[in-house]
Amino acid sequence: MAKYKKRERQELLIERVSTDPFLTDERLSEMFEVSIQTIRLDRLELNIPELRERIKHVAREETDKIRSLSLQEVVGEIIDIELNHHALSLFIVEEGHVFRKNQIARGHYLFAQANSLCVAVIDEPLALTKSAQIEFIKPAKLGDKVISKAVVVSMEGRIAAITVESKIEQRLVFKGRFEMYYTGEGEKNG
Amino acid sequence: MAKYKKRERQELLIERVSTDPFLTDERLSEMFEVSIQTIRLDRLELNIPELRERIKHVAREETDKIRSLSLQEVVGEIIDIELNHHALSLFIVEEGHVFRKNQIARGHYLFAQANSLCVAVIDEPLALTKSAQIEFIKPAKLGDKVISKAVVVSMEGRIAAITVESKIEQRLVFKGRFEMYYTGEGEKNG
DNA sequence: ACTGATGTTAGTACCAACTACTAAATGAGG
DNA sequence: CCTCATTTAGTAGTTGGTACTAACATCAGT
Incomplete structure (x- = not known):
């Protein structure tokens, strides 16, 4: 046999x-x-x-x-948004996003989710990331559903300050503070 | 006819x-x-x-x-590396990476290049991003060749501090300071 | 109107990689 | 030894082709 x-x-x-x-x-x-x-x-x-x-x-x-x-231009799916105030997105960790060894999501995907969300929440023709301080608190793993929430803290002189918190099942896994540079209609006045 | x-x-x-x-x-x-x-x-x-x-x-x-x-696991192509010391990578901005409106690369790709480089430069079985402070100095555009350089500043108590500078034609476009968490063989001793 | 070149169609034999079917050989278990 | 499942063999027919030969059709120039 x-x-x-x-x-x-x-x-x-x-x-x-x-x-x-x-x-x-x-x-x-x-x-x-x-x-x-x-x-x-x-x-x-x-x-x-x-x-x-x-x-x-x-x-x-x-x-x-x-x-x-x-279409992966935006990482994560926006599930709620109020322009210039706050926004929520969902990102499901799939095979392409993790280290093969340990199934942990690469940091830049969590960053990308947060960054995309910041770009989306700003209601101006141009919005670019200027700087960010970020912290990875717990790793996200294959299959995890990451909910990211961005809150616009201030918008002055072409710079918006935004805080982002990402959670998996209510547990904080990532947080960041983003400064976004923007220009638009308001530019004429400034 | x-x-x-x-x-x-x-x-x-x-x-x-x-x-x-x-x-x-x-x-x-x-x-x-x-x-x-x-x-x-x-x-x-x-x-x-x-x-x-x-x-x-x-x-x-x-x-x-x-x-x-x-394989986009690693963003950018590593062109030089000395483990636990420094590393260089090249990332060419392509269509998928930019905002359609203005051809400017989305910030998270520059971040991803830097982040990948930090993961790569650490010669340990596990290396995860713990935190980062980053700055986007100038936008990168479609076709730009971004050279990113990571330098390991210190490695102590499972945390490595790394600085990254990314340039396009000698001009600084991005810089960041990363803290990476790592474990490996040394774990048994710690 | 005849000739030739170019273009188009027709038809045949053949191929790979099948499906669908029938029938025979083999095996392993009770 | 018998039996049922499994495996193999073989045939006919299908799709979407290749490669080749031969027969038109059309028009251009002389």
Whole structure:
């Protein structure tokens, strides 16, 4: 019994095909040392589509992803906002955001969430970060839902001061104080 | 002459196929009201591969993008490093990094470059950002090459202090002071 | 009006990578 | 030994092509 049992083989098959969708039945049959027909029966039972359909699917999916990635301009989803006063956003920690080793989110994603929120809360044509003091209190992990709240403390002479607090299940994980530079209609008066 | 001339048709063909790689010769022949053979001759002359190859190409390209995006773990390319002392990285501002309105790079990308560099320069199994004070001195624009330099000032009691300066053509655009928390082999002794 | 070049269409044989189906061989367990 | 599950073999048909040959069609120039 050099080969696998049906059950075993099918589990491995799922894994192989999902990590490399470009495998033909022929290649797979060589890998598992079974006939092509067996592979086809397996795919049938497991509802795995044929090579071409898999590739097509990948191609379709990925053209979609390009869109959602250029929308990654803003990190986190804004769930409440009152311009020039405060704003709330939600950021869910996904695989791409964490260190593989320990599943902890890279700091710059938490920063990015806070920074995006600061840009969004300022109701002016131009808003750029001027400076920030930030603190990472607890690490955020894969799957965590981070709620970030920005509060505008003051807006004077083209500089807004904003405080941000990010929490996971009510626990503070990040806080920061941002100074934003802005210009806009009011510029004529100043 | 309801149809197009050869020249015209071929130009349109390129456009159609590049905007939608999923078109079969049959669909294309209907669109241009010519025979399938004509479409095939056109593809041959224009070096346009067949449907399946086009799809495969898209799929491959995009799976690469995913990889390079999850490799976006580190923002910027490290060009010189001496562990626990200093490190240099290059970050080129691309379309995805800027505000569409004014082509200015979002602050969190400059932060991410600096932050990644701080993580990289610490030669310990775990290194997390604890706090940072940062300043954005001048905006970085589309196409700019940002060189970031991190210098480790001290490493004591699991906390490293690092200063970072980022420049575009010798001009300072960003600076920051990072505190990194780290643990490693030395943990047993502490 | 005839000739030639260019462009278009038709048709055949072949390919990869399948699906869908039937049928036979093999194995492992009771 | 028998039996049921599993595996293999083999055939016909599909899609979306390549590669090639041959037959038109069209128009331009002489």
